[in-house]
Amino acid sequence: MSSVSSTDAAASRERRRTMNRITDGIRELGVVMTVLNLRAGEQVGLRDVEMKALDVLMRDGAMSAKALGQRLGMHPATMTGILDKLEKAGWVTRERDPDDRRVVLIQPVRERVGEIIRLFAGMNTSATAMLDKYDTGQLETIADFLGSVVGLAKQASTAWR
Template identity: 40%
Template sequence: MTNVAHGRARRRLVNTVKDAVRGLRTELALLNRRIGGRLELRDGDLDLLELLARLGPMGPSALARQAARHPATMTGVLDRLAKGGWLTRERDPLDRRSVVLRMRSERVTEVFALYSGMNRALDNLCATYTDEELTVIADFLTRASTASHQETTHLSDT
């Protein structure tokens, strides 16, 4: 294969990967919207709750930064999520003037139950790959997630 032909084949393969990532993003967004609807959450609420569940308790400003949201918009959202029983606000033991947000553990179980079908599908899919292939896939997805986070941060700063 010539260098030109190899370059074209490589470009097609890279574009196929990018298309697959965009397709996955769309399908996951639709799944999240459907689950959010079942839980009577607004768009974006599930993202905030997922950040709290994955990253652990944090203050409202830190959550706003992680979610790339303006801090001023967070108060109303957090009030609604607290009223709905999704999170708690606790005084920070290190700084009594600050608040720490925690997702309520019983609600985490409720969310996981709705994702159980997708988790089973992913388990079945992963079973078709070798450990070495899963290592490459996990590395790619982790690095793609990091790149996305960096671009989100960059866009937030401009």
């Protein structure tokens, strides 16, 4: 009987160690991605938050300044300053929403964001090659896990408002 409980205890310790490796990995990923984003921003003359704004616009498409500010957790006045700088530097345009002329949409300038896409091309190619070693079921598990982590982070960040 004691061998079963010691086996269970060992399995439990191993599980906790693995879970700690995963949570430590998530934290380290945040640090490494922040450094990568800062270095990429230096290449094109943008701050981290400006890079984040462009990333959201590149992935999600045009949106209002209010929606972008909410997505980034930014105060409207701060978001306006960021967008003014991005527009002046030719990274975004402001255009009236054809469906609601009261709304102004922020649109990334395709040619300019191509500069950022090119910066990350090597990493994206490497990421695709890395993911190729997983089967579809494993990829679905990874995607589910990452979606859950994003959800937890969003939930935690809104709790601090």
